[in-house]
Amino acid sequence: MIHNKSIILLSGGLDSLVCAGLCHEKYNIELALTFDYGQKSLQNEINASKKICKHYNIKNHKVIKLDWLKDITASAIVSEKPLPKGVVSDKSLESVWVPNRNGLFLNIAAAFADSDNYSHIIIGANREEAKAFPDNSDIFIRRLNAAFEYSTRVKPKVLTPLIKYDKNDIVRVALENSVPLELAYSCYDSKKEHCGECESCIRFIKALENNNDTYYKKLIFKK
Numbered sequence: 612m613i614h615n616k617s618i619i620l621l622s623g624g625l626d627s628l629v630c631a632g633l634c635h636e637k638y639n640i641e642l643a644l645t646f647d648y649g650q651k652s653l654q655n656e657i658n659a660s661k662k663i664c665k666h667y668n669i670k671n672h673k674v675i676k677l678d679w680l681k682d683i684t685a686s687a688i689v690s691e692k693p694l695p696k697g698v699v700s701d702k703s704l705e706s707v708w709v710p711n712r713n714g715l716f717l718n719i720a721a722a723f724a725d726s727d728n729y730s731h732i733i734i735g736a737n738r739e740e741a742k743a744f745p746d747n748s749d750i751f752i753r754r755l756n757a758a759f760e761y762s763t764r765v766k767p768k769v770l771t772p773l774i775k776y777d778k779n780d781i782v783r784v785a786l787e788n789s790v791p792l793e794l795a796y797s798c799y800d801s802k803k804e805h806c807g808e809c810e811s812c813i814r815f816i817k818a819l820e821n822n823n824d825t826y827y828k829k830l831i832f833k834k
């Protein structure tokens with residue numbers, strides 16, 4: 612097996628951008644996968660992912676269509692339902708859950724890995740989102756790695772550089788490692804600029820504030 616040829620799951624948001632920043636030197640990321648599951652922010656995610664690929668010299672970027680997924684979820688990320696604005700709570704997190712999303716994405720990435728000898732799959736699963744989303748948890752990733760020992764020939768390893776981090780930690784390591792945070796698009800909405808009010812924007816803003824950042828807060832959120 613060829614080592615250090617990796618796939619990254621790229622939504623273009625804070626977590627996947629920081630993963631690219633932390634892993635691009637060591638893990639030779641050759642393929643980025645962005646998923647189209649009918650989310651409101653799709654076009655912004657694709658644009659941000661393209662910028663991140665360019666910045667980190669990731670040559671191959673594919674957008675994978677999963678257009679049936681929006682039909683089986685009530686998540687406000689994809690449906691006509693309005694996004695919860697101005698609040699961060701367990702309830703607001705629940706309203707943006709998409710069933711087994713990371714489970715699906717990682718299995719699809721494992722198929723790519725198996726077809727072309729990729730040794731690692733990088734994903735921005737983290738402690739903060741694991742509280743509400745079970746497919747972000749460390750135990751899930753460990754079980755999935757065990758499953759890939761049986762479901763693939765190449766046996767790719769899922770790498771989770773952020774698994775022990777919450778959003779404050781993620782912004783802190785981004786700043787420490789000079790990750791250009793302005794490349795991220797982390798908003799759930801479909802507007803051109805970050806809305807500053809959705810679940811994802813609020814968590815990002817709070818993490819910037821907790822790290823005493825004013826530069827990126829102004830640049831990304833115009834405040």
Ligand SMILES: [Zn+2]
Nearest residue numbers: 798806809812
């Ligand atoms: Zn937003």
